[in-house]
Amino acid sequence: MTEIDVACPMCGDINRVDGGLSAAVCQSCGAAFAVPMQKADIFIPQQEPVNECPEFAVRAGVLESYNGNDPVVYVPDGITAIGAQAFKDKVNIHRVVLPEGVTEIQSAGSGMWGAFFGCTSLESVELPNSLTRIGSNAFNGCVKLAGIDLPDAVSQIGAGAFNGCTDLSSVKLPKSLRELSNDIFRGCVSLTGIKLNGNIKNIGSNAFADCRELRGLTIPPGIKTIGAYAFSGCYGLTDILLPGTVISLGASAFTECRNLSVITVPASIETFENDGAGVRTFAGCSSLRRVNMGKLPPNYMDVFATTPWLDEFLVKQGLCRHCGGQFKGVFKKTCSVCGLPKDY
Template sequence: MKRSVRLFCIIFSAVVLLSFQGAKVKASNGEYTYKELQDGNIEIESYTGSEKEVVIPDEIDGKKVVSLGEYSFCWLDIEKITLNESLVKISRYTFTSLPNLKEVIFNKNLKEIGENAFADCKSLTSVNIPQGVKKIGESAFNKCTSLENVNLSCSIKTIEKNTFFGCISLRDITMSDDITSIGDYVFDGCKELESICLPDNLKTIGESCFSGCRSLKSIAIPRGVTSIGKNALKGVSDDFKIYNNSIVEITDHIYPKEDLSDKYVSLTLKYNDGGSVELRCGSDIIKEAASVKVGSNVKLNINSDVGNIYKVTVNGVHLE
C-alpha cells in the first residue's frame, strides 16, 4: 500500500512539474508565439502578423531567437523574409506553401534547413545558401516552380533526395566541392536545366537524379564517381553528350534503351582514301584509334581518355 501511495505521489509531482514548465516556456509577444529552449534561447512557433515583408527579430522579450519551428510561417501571404543573425535552424515545413514568397535573405550563422522548409513556394526565384549550412533536408525546395538560380556553396556533404524535384524553371546551380553525394530525384523534372558542373569530390549520383531534364545537353562525370542510380539520365536532351571520367560503368538502367539514340560517346568511321577510325566525344576528336581501308573488317581495341564507353557506333551502326 505504501509503495502504491509513493508511486502515485511521484507521478503526480512529475505531472505538476511538467505542467508548470510548459506554462513557463510558452509565451507570445505581439506578432509571435514562442517557446523557451533548454539553453534559454527561444524558438518561434508561429507568426500572427500580416506584413508582406517579414524581418525575423534577433530577440524577443530579451531572449535570443535561434530557431524557427515546424509550420511556423507556412501558408501565409509573405513576399520577402529576412533572417536574423542569431538564427541557426529552420525546421521542417517552416515556410512551406508561401505562394507569393519571392525573396529570402539568409543569415551567415545558419546551420540547418529542414525537410520541405521551402517546398511549394511557387514565386521564389533565387536561393543563395550561406557557407555555414551543414544540412539541407529532403525536399527542401521541392516544386519551387519559379526557382531559376541556386547557389549551394555551403558545407553540406549530401544533397538529399527530392531537394529540387519539380523546379521546372531551374537554369543555373552552383555546388560546393564538399558535396560527395547527390540523392534520388534531386533534379527530377528540372526541364530548363541545360548544363551542370558536378563537384570534383562527387562519389554517388542517385536514382532518377536528372530524369526529365529535357534541356540538359551534356554532363561530365567526375573521376571519383563510383555509383550512378537507375534512370539517372532518363529523358534528357536528344543530343545529350556524356563525358565519363570515372571508373563507373554506363549501363542500360542509367539511360533506358528507348532513349539511347546518339547520346553516348561514340566511335565514328570516316571514309576517305584509307579510312580512319576516331574516338569522338560529341564533335571533339579524343584519340585516333586505327586506320583501315573501306570495306575492311575492323577489330576495335578502344582506350578512351574520357573513361568507359557504353555505346559504340561505326558509320551509324550500333556495336555491342
C-alpha cells in the same frame, strides 16, 4: 493592527499602544495623546511582461508560428530556430527577413509540411550568416521564390527543401555543403544553372528531377554517388562529363534527358543500380549518339535502353537490335537469343 511605541508629549515616556487607536493615555503621567495613523501595507501584484510582438508565438527561442498578415515579415531578435511549421500556408507573405542568431530552420519530419510550405506568394528570403541547417521540405511549394543565397555556414539541407519551387532560377550553394539530399530541387522547372562545389560527395535521388531548363551543368571531381532519377527529365542538358571519382549511378539517373547527345562515363563506376524496374540509366535520351566509355558493362542494353546510340552500336557490331544477341543462320538470319529475324 500591531502595537507601536509612542512618546508622551507631556512627560516624554514611551508608551506601547495599539497602532489601530486614534488616541491613548500615558501610563506615567495620565496625559492624553494622539496615536499617529499607520499606513496599511499595499500589495502590488507583479505584472507579466508585455509581449511586444504578439503575432510571433515563441517558446524557448523557437518561433513556433507567425499569426500576422503582413506581406513583409521581419522576425524579431532573440529567435534561435524557426519551427517546422512556423509560416506554413501563409499565402500573403512576400518577403521574410531572419535575424542573426537563427541557426536552424527545423525539419518537418516525415510529413510534407515544412516551415514555409505553401507560402505561394513568397518571393524572397534573407537568411542570416548564423544559419547552419535547413530542414526537410522547408520551402516546398514556394512557387514564386525566384532566388536564394544560402550562407556558407549551412552544412545540411533536408530532403525536398526546395521541391516544387517552380520560379526558382538561381541558387548559391554554400561551400560547407557535403550532400544534395533527395528531392532537394525536384520540379524547379525554371532553374537554369547551378554551381556544385567540390566538397559535395553525394547527389541524392530525384535531386534535380524535372529541372527542365537546367543546362551547362558541371559535375566536379569529388562526387562519388549519383542517386536514382537524380537528373531525370532535365531536357536542357546536352552533354555530361562524369568525373573519375563517381563509383555509382542510380537507376534511371539521366532518363528522359531528351537533348543529351554526349556522355562521358569513367571506368571508376562500379555499379549501375537497378531499382526493380530496371537500370535504364540513360533510357529515353532520344538524342544520345555519342558515348565515351571504355569497357561496356554487362548490362549495357539496359543502361542505354531506347537510345539511338545503342541502336547504332548494335548495328555496327552486327548484333540484334532488340536484345544484343548474335545471329545464326546463313540466308535467313535469326537471333540466337530472342529468335527475331535480322531487320537491318
